[in-house]
Amino acid sequence: MTELNAGTLSQLPPKVAAPSYDRSRLKRGIAHFGVGNFHRAHQAFYIDRCLALPGQEDWGIVGIGLSGGERARRKAEQFRAQDCLYSLTIAPPRRENSVRVIGAQLDYLLAPEQPDEVLALLSSPALRIVTLTITEGGYHVDPHTRAFVTGHPDVAHDLAGEGAPRTVFGFVVEALARRRAAGLKPFTVVSCDNLRHNGEVARTAFVGFAKARDPELGAWIDANVSFPNSLVDRITPTVTAEDAARLNAASGLDDRIPLVAEDFTQWVIEDRFTDGRPALEQAGVQLSDEVKLWEQVKVRVLNAGHLTMAYPALLLGCREAAEAMRDPQVPVLLERFLDRVVLPLLEAPRGVDLADYKNTVLERFSNEAMHDQLTRIASDSASKVPVYFTATLKAMLAHGVDHRIPAFTLAAWSRVVQGKDDAGETFEVIEPRMDEPERRQLAAAEPDEALRIEPLRASGVAEHADFVAAFEAYRRALAQDGTRATLETLLAATAG
Numbered sequence: 001m002t003e004l005n006a007g008t009l010s011q012l013p014p015k016v017a018a019p020s021y022d023r024s025r026l027k028r029g030i031a032h033f034g035v036g037n038f039h040r041a042h043q044a045f046y047i048d049r050c051l052a053l054p055g056q057e058d059w060g061i062v063g064i065g066l067s068g069g070e071r072a073r074r075k076a077e078q079f080r081a082q083d084c085l086y087s088l089t090i091a092p093p094r095r096e097n098s099v100r101v102i103g104a105q106l107d108y109l110l111a112p113e114q115p116d117e118v119l120a121l122l123s124s125p126a127l128r129i130v131t132l133t134i135t136e137g138g139y140h141v142d143p144h145t146r147a148f149v150t151g152h153p154d155v156a157h158d159l160a161g162e163g164a165p166r167t168v169f170g171f172v173v174e175a176l177a178r179r180r181a182a183g184l185k186p187f188t189v190v191s192c193d194n195l196r197h198n199g200e201v202a203r204t205a206f207v208g209f210a211k212a213r214d215p216e217l218g219a220w221i222d223a224n225v226s227f228p229n230s231l232v233d234r235i236t237p238t239v240t241a242e243d244a245a246r247l248n249a250a251s252g253l254d255d256r257i258p259l260v261a262e263d264f265t266q267w268v269i270e271d272r273f274t275d276g277r278p279a280l281e282q283a284g285v286q287l288s289d290e291v292k293l294w295e296q297v298k299v300r301v302l303n304a305g306h307l308t309m310a311y312p313a314l315l316l317g318c319r320e321a322a323e324a325m326r327d328p329q330v331p332v333l334l335e336r337f338l339d340r341v342v343l344p345l346l347e348a349p350r351g352v353d354l355a356d357y358k359n360t361v362l363e364r365f366s367n368e369a370m371h372d373q374l375t376r377i378a379s380d381s382a383s384k385v386p387v388y389f390t391a392t393l394k395a396m397l398a399h400g401v402d403h404r405i406p407a408f409t410l411a412a413w414s415r416v417v418q419g420k421d422d423a424g425e426t427f428e429v430i431e432p433r434m435d436e437p438e439r440r441q442l443a444a445a446e447p448d449e450a451l452r453i454e455p456l457r458a459s460g461v462a463e464h465a466d467f468v469a470a471f472e473a474y475r476r477a478l479a480q481d482g483t484r485a486t487l488e489t490l491l492a493a494t495a496g
């Protein structure tokens with residue numbers, strides 16, 4: 001097994017591709033907050049491709065971690081022990097996997113321990129883009145008022161301005177203030193989260209924070225900082241210890257932080273950068289003025305499809321996506337949901353055939369070479385459901401589209417949050433933004449009350465008597481007859 005670090009790059013096992021560029025010549029041009037698997041398999045993959053092109057030395061990435069604690073420290077140590085190098089295994093459905101080492105990340109800073117380094121980096125002339133994967137719920141923007149929420153204790157701490165910042169808002173806004181004072185151009189801020197209009201949400205969040213700190217600074221950021229919208233897509237599973245061992249055995253590398261992702265990948269972004277950008281279009285990124293349509297299509301087909309598949313599949317005892325897609329009922333339910341409820345209500349970007357798009361998504365979910373966990377897909381549903389389902393549910397109710405499948409899906413979710421499948425086996429429920437009373441409300445309150453939980457509020461489903469009745473009927477049937485029988489009845493009733 002070959003260790004992975006800057007010193008071993010020239011001796012990697014034969015089937016592992018190494019970066020073709022000289023990492024020592026790269027500048028620190030991009031800072032990324034939230035260095036999770038998705039960022040490493042997606043954005044860093046594209047930047048790695050850019051860096052292999054001539055004249056792209058300006059765009060090395062520095063990762064920034066915001067959490068404190070032992071786990072975060074261990075992650076930082078793992079990155080540093082490998083000079084921030086890691087292997088990415090790309091797993092196409094029916095061809096052999098390929099492995100490449102990604103060299104785009106130059107350093108990893110742990111903000112709670114190195115706040116001054118983070119601010120120095122963000123204030124330096126070479127730094128021209130800040131990118132974010134801070135999760136759907138990480139922007140603190142109220143979905144109803146569309147205003148930045150200042151109530152979180154860390155946000156309040158950063159607004160008080162005493163001591164080092166703790167939040168991404170505190171760091172970014174302080175750095176922008178310093179750049180402004182020094183006469184430097186502001187950097188561009190790119191959200192890479194699965195949010196509708198993620199650039200606009202990011203603008204609301206950062207300008208909202210800045211205005212609460214200093215109205216004049218807020219107005220300057222609003223007028224001078226660009227927040228392009230972007231659509232990101234690549235299924236990237238969690239890597240368990242067994243997965244890591246399997247990936248390393250196949251690659252021949254002794255990688256502490258190996259990664260696997262599907263071969264499909266997509267990044268569509270608005271070309272609005274205030275101070276230059278990498279040659280993204282030469283690395284397969286689509287620069288487009290139709291990002292909003294792309295976002296709609298992706299979150300309403302792929303992400304909502306993921307949840308529609310994951311909830312009943314978990315209850316039936318499946319644990320991985322490809323396994324769910326082998327079930328006799330789950331893929332039928334999923335395709336019917338997409339064909340009948342989602343696609344008819346969607347507008348396609350130019351040149352996109354929605355039926356083809358859907359088929360690609362179904363194929364991607366079925367990829368046997370990936371071991372994508374259903375508990376990962378279902379995790380943080382409290383943040384995901386509003387983003388993935390609200391527009392579809394509203395349009396469905398407004399146009400009188402058959403609501404039975406979504407009512408079933410929400411009923412299945414109400415059981416999934418209890419963490420037990422139909423055979424009594426438990427599975428992990430990762431719902432950091434849903435407390436116990438809210439879980440109980442969804443699972444056991446009167447149906448209209450259950451559908452009034454915060455994540456469903458904007459959809460209006462609780463106000464629709466037929467929807468409430470259908471939800472209640474499925475919630476009961478799931479409890480009394482089980483998922484298999486309930487699905488059978490639902491699929492028979494909606495056939496034809």
Ligand code: CS2
Pocket residue numbers: 194232233234235236302303306376377378384
């Ligand atoms: C998944 C996504 O967790 C989820 O909500 O649907 O992580 C999905 O794998 C990515 O959005 C794919 O681009």
